[in-house]
Amino acid sequence: MKNRKLLSLLLPVAAITSFILFNACKDGGPTTNKETPTATTPIAGGGAGLKLPSGFSAAVIAEKLGGTREIAVTQQGNIYVKLSRAKNGKGILFLQQEGDKATVKNSFGTFGGTGVFVKNGYLYASSDEEVFRFKLNDKNEVINPDQPEKIVTGLISRREHEPKAITLDNDGNLYVNIGAYSNSCQVDDRKKGSPGRKGCPILDSAGGIWQFKADKLNQHYGDGVRYATGLRNVVGMDWNQQNNQLFVMQHGRDQLHDLYPDLYTVQQSAILPAECMYALKKGDNAGWPYMYYDQEQHKKILAPEYGGDGKKEGGQDAIDPVAAFPGHLAPNGLLFYTGDQFPEKYKNGAFIAFHGSWNRAPEPQAGYFVVFQPFKDGKPAGEWEIFADGFSGSAANTASGRAEHRPCGLAQGPDGSLYVTDDSQGTIYKITYKK
Amino acid sequence: MHLKKYALLLLALVLSTAALQAQTKHKTIKKGAAIGLKTSMNAGQKVFSQYCVSCHQADALGVPHMNPPLVKTTYVLGDKTKLIKIVLNGFNEDVEINGETYSNSMPSHDFLKDQEIADVLTFVRNSFGNKASAVTMAQVKTVRATNKK
Incomplete structure (x- = not known):
């Protein structure tokens, strides 16, 4: 009985502390600009169980589709969505919209995976090892669904960070994320006491973004360029049209407390390191596995596997993030909004779908929302804010990590509507704005 | 507000x-009638919170597609030797449980003492709705002695 009383006294204190810590993170990061107007708070009743800023509404246009990962919407308003695992042997769904519903008209592509992208008359789609493309007709419909062209093949996929996110630039290049098959490049992955490997060999073939030609068939590693390295894992990536540059969202490392309980508390381990947004140039190094970004100290910190103590700085040759978000939230979708439907402040800013955390346990989990990061002149400017919340179903679901829906992919429709996939239950949300 | x-x-x-x-x-x-079980459970809970909870979660239900659940699965409730070996050697292959695939690697936990492994396995086998016999220190010791990775 005594213990129970003590517990109920202490737990709220811990909860409030972590809550304050969590919110404190919002003030951190390289993007902080206190003079920008305060964020709009999402309100309940946005439709489809979501909380959205006033004037926005959401509709579930399709559900129970499977593991819906990334999504592309054509100029005709039709939808391609990639399934993590092929369903009845088909890994890509084609949906057409009518009113508030989207119906599956066709399914094809024998492979599961994550990436899907429409550009220059082709639909690009990735498995965990390859990238394919399908020729489109003048209505952006796939002409021959059974005969894709293989663009890239033989990419590494070793049961950790396997998804190959893709995007294209305007100069005929395809960018592919090849996630590191490791947490921090220890000799024994995630084993307590196992040291970090100097000259991490993983970086030769993973832990970065590779650039390939968008129209050349059967490219291997040797045909591509390691465009940027030192990125542990990226799922959300998009080409910024304003400054013609690749932006990515990194999934930061896990388990600081598990592996180094003497250096990091459970609470620190829950919010560190930052989930970082990077603006990449060819040849950039983001510093994994030797460092991580601490959004509270606003510093690149030497990873403990490489002699760090939570304070020593590291990553002298690594680029700084352009924005930093609280740890483990798992950014899976990144989209620069170029539409005219939403209010002016959203134009050219970034939407980020946070899949939600798991590596915060035993602290409460967090995420399962879509964030808006304002931009000015191609750079983050001002504080990020939660744009769409409520995917998890309840505060209890969020805290336990048992979310009903988990936001993953983002796309913009021809009329400026925002589409969000949920890969937990296979839902597609459409978010619109009316003055 | x-x-x-x-x-x-x-x-x-x-x-x-x-x-x-x-x-x-x-x-x-x-x-748990026996005092031994109670002691082992309490000690096991501590080991669980230190080494297991961040991946397998507080409810031991794991993380979809990544970290497998420890509830109502033969991996936990079945053969003790196999289970002890998972803790000693880690687990590095895709595993399907109730139609879901889990792919994260589990590192070896051979740095835990025999008693700690016995305790944590006894705890997991008798918590979260699980019910199975205790794992003893002697059993862990035997498996460790003949353990081939």
């Missing part, structure tokens, strides 16, 4: 979880 609301909600949530946890704990202890 919004901040306050959120804080209150969190507080309520944490309080109810605490109450729930306290209840389950109470029940389990009542069932």
Whole structure:
């Protein structure tokens, strides 16, 4: 009985502390600009169980589709969505919209995976090892669904960070994320006491973004360029049209407390390191596995596997993030909004779908929302804010990590509507704005 | 305003979880007749919170597609030798449980003492709705002695 009383006294204190810590993170990061107007708070009743800023509404246009990962919407308003695992042997769904519903008209592509992208008359789609493309007709419909062209093949996929996110630039290049098959490049992955490997060999073939030609068939590693390295894992990536540059969202490392309980508390381990947004140039190094970004100290910190103590700085040759978000939230979708439907402040800013955390346990989990990061002149400017919340179903679901829906992919429709996939239950949300 | 609301909600949530946890704990202890089991369970819970919870989660239900659940699966409730070997050697292959595939690698936990492994496995086999016989230090010792990676 005594213990129970003590517990109920202490737990709220811990909860409030972590809550304050969590919110404190919002003030951190390289993007902080206190003079920008305060964020709009999402309100309940946005439709489809979501909380959205006033004037926005959401509709579930399709559900129970499977593991819906990334999504592309054509100029005709039709939808391609990639399934993590092929369903009845088909890994890509084609949906057409009518009113508030989207119906599956066709399914094809024998492979599961994550990436899907429409550009220059082709639909690009990735498995965990390859990238394919399908020729489109003048209505952006796939002409021959059974005969894709293989663009890239033989990419590494070793049961950790396997998804190959893709995007294209305007100069005929395809960018592919090849996630590191490791947490921090220890000799024994995630084993307590196992040291970090100097000259991490993983970086030769993973832990970065590779650039390939968008129209050349059967490219291997040797045909591509390691465009940027030192990125542990990226799922959300998009080409910024304003400054013609690749932006990515990194999934930061896990388990600081598990592996180094003497250096990091459970609470620190829950919010560190930052989930970082990077603006990449060819040849950039983001510093994994030797460092991580601490959004509270606003510093690149030497990873403990490489002699760090939570304070020593590291990553002298690594680029700084352009924005930093609280740890483990798992950014899976990144989209620069170029539409005219939403209010002016959203134009050219970034939407980020946070899949939600798991590596915060035993602290409460967090995420399962879509964030808006304002931009000015191609750079983050001002504080990020939660744009769409409520995917998890309840505060209890969020805290336990048992979310009903988990936001993953983002796309913009021809009329400026925002589409969000949920890969937990296979839902597609459409978010619109009316003055 | 919004901040306050959120804080209150969190507080309520944490309080109810605490109450729930306290209840389950109470029940389990009542069932475990032997004092040895009780001691092992308590010690095992500590090992669980230190080394297991961040991946397998507080409810031991794991993380979809990544970290497998420890509840109602033969991996946990079945052959003890196999289970002890997973802790000693880690687990590095895709595993399908109830139609879901899990792919994260589990590192070797051979740095844990025989008693710690016995305790944590006894705890997991008798918590979260699981019910199975205890794992003893002697059993861990035997498996470790003949363990081939």
